């Protein structure tokens with residue numbers, strides 16, 4: 001065969017990414033059938049590589065490959081024609097071949113030919129006695145070879161190869177992991193994910209240079225990875241800018257991680273878009289056949305994300321971090337459903353106390369979630385998760401509806417108690433937020449002066465122009481605004497001055513330490529006096545002790561909220577509490 005033809009043939013073979021993949025049941029089924037039809041012990045799907053015959057599937061053969069030289073399958077591939085040898089010892093060409101040495105006498109091989117006419121190898125049957133083959137047997141072998149080719153084409157065409165990199169894709173990775181689990185179960189291996197760049201880097205690169213730079217980056221990375229991994233390691237293209245592979249069997253894990261770090265350096269060095277590329281690697285150990293292939297991919301992906309978050313080059317999978325992520329994911333999923341289940345969500349109410357008179361001058365509505373399986377989940381845990389998603393809006397809508405419904409009932413019962421409701425940053429982005437709040441007030445017949453909205457400094461910082469616009473509209477409608485968790489954000493009082501707020505709630509972290517010492521006290525004292533100078537009413541959150549309450553009174557703080565006065569209460573308890581001795585001032 002001319003060299004050029006042979007190169008083209010090899011190219012066609014390599015593109016299929018079949019060599020050195022794990023055995024697969026879809027091929028083994030065909031080989032078993034061939035061996036049964038001929039009633040012979042040996043059968044194989046044998047692919048002709050540059051200098052070896054490699055077996056994708058084999059019955060009765062121990063080795064994964066044999067040298068190509070003098071192998072009858074090689075002739076089948078080269079000529080793309082059937083080869084039938086009734087007795088190897090009687091054939092000059094094969095009398096001294098390795099097969100004959102191993103006791104093989106009979107050989108029948110039918111070519112595996114691509115649509116373009118390239119012979120990839122052979123479907124062959126072998127026997128240890130000389131024999132002939134009937135026309136029917138040979139016809140069956142040809143049919144089976146056709147089935148092998150259909151299987152190869154199917155695997156290749158059926159969305160298993162990424163058109164950009166030419167590498168097998170995620171589907172193939174998962175299938176190959178399954179095959180590995182069947183073929184060589186119970187072994188600890190390492191799954192590796194190479195993630196080329198952060199999403200923001202890709203986006204800004206895309207903006208400046210268009211989509212082709214991502215393509216270039218992926219193609220460069222593919223070439224480098226292929227060169228680094230060599231032919232005994234298959235790289236997979238598992239997501240737009242992510243590759244995966246399985247580390248070698250029995251590798252020293254620590255030494256291997258050092259090698260992976262070196263790989264990152266090479267990947268970067270080889271790229272002409274180095275400035276947008278910041279590759280990281282995630283490594284996850286798994287046990288073949290025991291860890292599901294989806295979990296292998298997921299855990300390796302997790303490790304890559306953790307590596308990115310902690311800015312380490314190579315991240316090793318951490319079950320505890322994974323547990324936390326999974327809980328977050330579950331809470332988010334389940335919270336979406338909870339919004340439609342009235343029995344899971346409710347509001348509790350915590351009084352706000354006028355420090356000068358000791359009377360209750362309002363209450364804060366706080367959301368509570370009873371998860372059907374996890375029990376009570378704190379809003380301190382689920383709200384930060386919810387607030388990062390589109391669920392923030394329906395959540396505030398739920399709280400506003402429930403809170404104003406309650407206020408409406410209290411008004412009807414002549415209990416005129418102002419209620420504070422927490423709103424999220426995302427709400428201030430809604431163009432009709434202020435309008436919707438007013439509609440709720442009308443619907444539940446609540447005067448605007450009884451409603452206060454609590455927003456955090458950071459909520460306003462995110463999108464200040466639009467947020468301030470909404471807050472101004474809220475203020476104009478006669479609704480009060482409080483700045484929640486004051487002191488924990490990054491903003492300055494000078495900035496806050498621009499906000500249309502009337503109340504500042506000093507965060508509990510400052511109040512908690514109040515009795516500790518002079519520094520803590522002077523911090524709170526100056527927060528109070530600055531806020532007063534700017535015209536705010538000041539509320540201290542998290543007042544837990546009489547000592548803290550006394551200090552706050554002495555500092556001139558207007559209101560206190562905290563366990564010392566009352567914990568957040570269920571609605572009926574709150575109603576009883578507020579009608580109890582000493583609280584009559586607000587009722588009636």
Ligand code: C2E
Nearest residue numbers: 366367379380383399422423424542543544561562563568
């Ligand atoms: P927040 O708005 O600052 O609410 C005050 C939190 O401090 C509440 O926690 C309250 O139970 C707690 N607290 C009150 N007094 C004391 C005290 O003396 N000591 C201590 N250690 N804690 C005290 P909770 O109810 O767990 O809520 C946590 C956070 O979750 C809230 O902080 C708020 O940011 C958010 N959240 C709660 N309900 C809602 C809601 O309906 N909508 C929104 N957007 N966020 C909410």
Ligand code: MG
Nearest residue numbers: 364422454484
């Ligand atoms: Mg609050």
Ligand code: MG
Nearest residue numbers: 484485507541
């Ligand atoms: Mg707060």
